[in-house]
Amino acid sequence: MTPTAEATGLRKTALNSVHRELRAKMVDFGGWDMPVEYSGLIAEHMAVRTGVGVFDVSHMGDILIRGPQSLAAVQHISMNDASRLQQGQAHYSALLYPEGTFVDDVIVHKLGENDYLLVINAGTREKDVSWVQQNVRGFRCHAQDLSDYYTQLAIQGPRAVDVLRKLTNADLSTMKNYWFTYGTVCGLPNTMIARTGYTGEDGFEIYIPSDEPTSRRVWNEVLEAGREFGILPCGLGARNTLRLESKMALYGHEISETINVWEADLGRYCKMDKPEFIGREALEQLKAAGLKRILVGLEMIERGIGRDGYKVFSESGEEIGSITSGSPAPFLKKNIALAYVPPGYSQIGTTVLVEVRSQKIRAQVVPTPFYKRVKK
Amino acid sequence: MPFPANYRYTREHEWIKVDGGQATIGITDYAQNSLGDIVFVELPKVGDELSAGKTFGSVESVKAVSDLYAPASGKVVAVNDELNGAPEKINSDAHGAWMVRIQLKDAGEVNKLLSSDDYDKFVKEEGGH
Known part of the structure; x- marks a missing residue:
């Protein structure tokens, strides 16, 4: 304890x-x-x-990007297409390294023509603020940390x-x-x-x-x-x-500086039709090269709870990946997990084994999100 | 919740209640409170041998796994199977929700464990409050 x-x-x-x-x-x-x-x-x-x-x-952080070129700056540093936002609208996006991996995920809010607010994670606040400030330097705008x-x-x-x-x-x-x-x-x-x-x-x-x-x-x-x-x-x-x-990513688990957008299955928030943004080139090459691993949802079908970091094996006993987040799901009353596995094991219904301490228990690839609310 | 005076305790937060040559084992109220909502227990089978200080199973809450350590050595004579279907009983009545009953190998082992007063002092120091 x-x-x-x-x-x-x-x-x-x-x-x-x-x-x-x-x-x-x-x-x-x-x-x-x-x-x-x-x-x-x-x-x-x-x-x-x-x-x-x-x-x-x-504890979440807030960065205000303000200035006549704030839209261009936001377009440069984030993967979603901020030009589609109307004033009063927000969207999920991410800040990427040139390698196409994650600095952080963010919610971008369009406050006005020259004002964008990025809500960022707590654990990455200082890193994000300095990264944003560095990368908007070429634009007529400034990035201010409003977190406190x-x-x-x-x-x-x-x-x-x-x-x-x-x-x-x-x-x-x-x-x-x-x-x-x-x-x-x-x-x-x-x-x-x-x-x-x-x-x-x-x-x-x-x-x-x-x-x-x-x-x-x-x-x-x-x-x-x-x-x-x-x-x-x-x-x-x-x-x-x-x-x-709800299969929402958590920095340091499903997304990190070593995981790319395609692997994390967040391509729908990544607008490759935008002319330019940090990470775009690498993502084009990565897409062409094909995925080595992809995020899947698992449901334990034997008694046991798969947790963060537990290893995943194929039915034949080969180690194929690991769990990024795993827990009992209180509403669904199932033991669920998100894990990275090779695409060959990502098919819905595929059986894999999760090493729960000394034993290996069976789990199945299931559709995600595990839970989706019924919209009124 | 007070720790029963007729139980003995480990620093890993198990309790043991001796009853003749046998004893029941569970986890303390302090332990269940630290773990939060308990959703899963993994217990040994009747006939298994417990060895003092060694793990004999695990208890899991939504957010954490915790090993169970045997307060004393002995052969398992009964397992509280009710906890498989209703692990939350450990949250609601930790000092009543026994996990296993063992035939004690050496009653002297129990005397080396913490008394309720000593355990109370121990958790107050550990918890810092």
Whole structure:
């Protein structure tokens, strides 16, 4: 058993003391002292799938790219086509190395003609900021790290809209997935409200000032407004199982500096018809050369749980790959995993073996995402 | 939750309750709380031999795997199969949810384990609160 270490030298969000008052279990997540669970991972996971939950995701980073050539700069540093974004729209994208592998995945928001906001991962914040600043140098724009200015709350689940509706004057009913707007939230004017998240469920992310009293007040108002819908504060544990059921990539697991876009099966967000972006050339060659491995979904069909790093074997006993993320899936009530295997083993229905400590258990390649919400 | 005074404890967070020449073994409330929602247990079979200090199975929560260490040596005489279908019983009643019953090989081994007071002190130091 791992002891709960006293948090020393870790970074804290403005809500750190709130999490501790709620007696959350805290963990070191990429240098941040973050809540992993409050009432229990399964209950929190189920709240988001069937009702609503709220997450403190203030550890995420935010980079503003501003200037007359901000669009050209964003086009150069990211793989999706930002020219297709309208003001108030966002999309999933990634920052790539020239090798076609990942610096990080990002959500790009078009704030205005000359303003783009990139929401990036916590663990890669410093790396991302310096990488972006270096790579937009040739453009008339500048990249500013706004990460510390915001407390970011994710209100997620089928009842998220009902909770947020009580707290804002913004019209949420006409707001589409991956769009954002501004409104008064909990008395805070001009608050950015995005219909985004990392759970595979409907939901919103709001960006409020990061001072402690405001952060605490809004967090508590969200919990109060959500009480009638059974809202639960949710930690990184549920965030991970929710994103895994929905097959959303996690940096350092499904994507990294040694994994390319095609392998990660994220080609639909990579617009090769764009004239130029960092990594494009390598991706063209990689595509022509053919894949050596590809990300697949596995479901354990024998008793056992495949977890991060466990090896995958063919039925004949040859080692063919490894699991990047694996866990019991609380909503699906199955043991699922994402793994890299050679394309020859990626066919739906293929049986493979997962080495679970001393024994090898059977697993099957299944369609992904494992969970897909029914859209209303 | 207090740790029963009539149990003995390991530093790996198992408890053992002696009953004549036999004993039942489980994990402590502190352990279940650290693990979180328990979804899976892997236990030995009746007839298997447990060896003090060696692993005899595992317990898994959604987010972690933890080995089980035998507090004392002995042959397994019963396994609590109920836990296979309802591992969450360990969360709700850790000190009642026994995993295996063994025929003790050497009752003296148990006396070397932590008392409830010593275990309580140990987890307070380990948990830092």
